[in-house]
Amino acid sequence: MAQEQTALVGESISVLVNVIDSTGSHVAATINTTTTRIEGFPATAPTVTTVNAGIYRIVFSGVSPAPAEGDRLVVKINGQITSTGTAWSEYGIPVKILANDVSTFDEAVDQVTVSANNDKTGYSISGTKQTLDALNDIDASAVVSGGAITTSGGSVSTVTTVSNMRGTDNALLAASAPANFGTLGINGSGHVSQVSVVDTLTANGDKTGYSLSAAGNTATADALLDHVLGKGTAGTVQRALWQQLKVSALVDGEVSGTPTNSAFDSNLTAVTGAFDHLLVVFTSGSLQGEARPVLTYNSTNGRIVLQEALTSAPVAADEFIVVPDHSAPIAEYYQYFISGSNPDAFKADVAALATQASVNTIDANVDAVKVKTDQLTFTNPLSVDATATVSVDTAAIADAVIAGIGGTDVTISSVIAADGTTITIVRGDDYNNSDGRAITWTGTTSDQWPSLSGATLKFTATNRMDSITVVPVVTQPTGTQAFRMELSSTESNELMSGRYPYDVQATLSSGRIITLVIGELIVKKSYTDVE
Helix, strand or coil: CCCCEEEECCCCEEEEEECECCCCCECCEEECCCCCEECCECCCCCEEEEEECCEEEEEECCCCCCCCCCCEEEEEEEEEECCCCCEEEEEEEEEEEECCCCCCCCCCCCCCCCCCCCCCCCCCCCCCCCCHHHHCCCCHHHCCCCCCEEEECCEEEEECCCCCCCHHHCCCCHHHCCCCHHHHCECCCCCECCCCCCCCCCCCCCCCCCCCCHHHHHHHHHHHHCCCCCCCCCCCHHHHHHHHHHHHCCEEEEEECCCCCCEEEECCCCCCCCCCCCEEEECCCCCCCCEEEEEEEECHHHEEEECCCCCCCCCCCCEEEEECCCCCCHHHHHHHHHCCCCCHHHHHHHHHCCCHHHHHHHHHHHHHHHHHHCCCCCCCCCCCCCCCCCCCCHHHHHHHHHHHCCCCCEEEECCECCCCCEEEEECCCCECHHHCCCEEEEECCCCCCCCCCCCEEEEEEECCCCEEEECCEEEECCCCCEEEECECHHHHHCCCCEEEEEEEEEECCCCCEEEEEEEEEEEECCCCCCC
8 A cells, every 4th residue: 555645625636646667667547547546535536637757646626525633534546557558456544634724814815803991991192192082182372372273271273374384494595505405406396306416314115126145145035945835826936835745744853761772762653553654754864864764653652663773873853754655664565466366367376486305305306316316337438338237227317307497397299308398300301290290388277377368479499500580379378388389391391400498488468488399309311302
């Protein structure tokens, strides 16, 4: 099963699936939307979009009944790889439903309405004048000399225009203006239209051409890094970063307790199993940069047990992150190859491999060969003495040799020697099935090989001088299995007389290749010219 992904309460359930071939590369595939479903929700059909080559987003909208926070669902995906037609079924992706506590407030268009509050109970005005009436006691003479403001009973009742604004009241008169006053360019409306020289700049609202100081840069960067990222609006950078954060789902933690190189406690508090088979990467301490897959995680003390030991034990307060990179235990791979219907062909191949018992049998047969050869007298290491009188059971030696090297019991009709693997033909002859002369191999036990249904066979014989390739035909794919080969006179005539090692290979319907027979082809010279 794949790593767990997440969805929010009230939103569509979306999962991301990567289709990867045996070389580790993404490949195009077709997702079957008719059978791909959330387990327990058969009525909700998905939509599929291609994110990139071999990467697909599968979305279930309007799931009913709506999942609640904390629910755990499984999306089962069916499909097939486009290039090979290889299909898969019910590839499970777990999905956890999280609370949708992300704010949707958009400061650009939303607003906060605050209702009126007229209750001022408990509030007071500080200072010597603490009531509204006390504030209304300003004397006119305290504001403008000459009584420009008229009061009545302590209240301001009339404000008269004062036109005498000259030297005595600090008015700027032409006689007292500085020599360069005209360079200000004051126009008829009293506005300054130009300034030639500025001695001191005290305030300037126009910041064109200005840059932040080093302290300002640091403050801006700190504010940006401390900003809590919201969901934002669709199509914005903020939404893209928020989505990436949700997909990454990185979790950071610290080691605690008394750790070992294969297990340690931590400050993590997620539910038990939340980090099983994910990847732990250390970000501080002597193990910084070292990564190991998690075997199990338990919420008690945040206990993490690793699949593989670290180079050394971490220490308390070492920091790490949990990366959503799924890594199944070896036991799961083993379980796959020993159970279920898919690996039947693999199990058949494994069953055909030598067991310890067969190795013992080979050893015993080799010993039997040695007993026979030990009876021979050798003067020349490469030949048997002509005077040797010991009777040699050549048939027994041949049988022992064949058994010792793991020879396959195969019954071959027509031009085959008793050893079951040596084929003898005459150059230029026809070997046609209609004449009863086809070369036929028949298994001696039921289902001696994996099923040959849909298999493609190839016979290849070669030596340093010549070679031939022929396609045999399967006549019985299962049970007492059999296959045969025909040779025309043209084909056999193309071979020079001599000995040719050969084998018959089968490419099964699964694409796997097995060797059915290994032997020797002997081509004899013809002494008659066929017209």
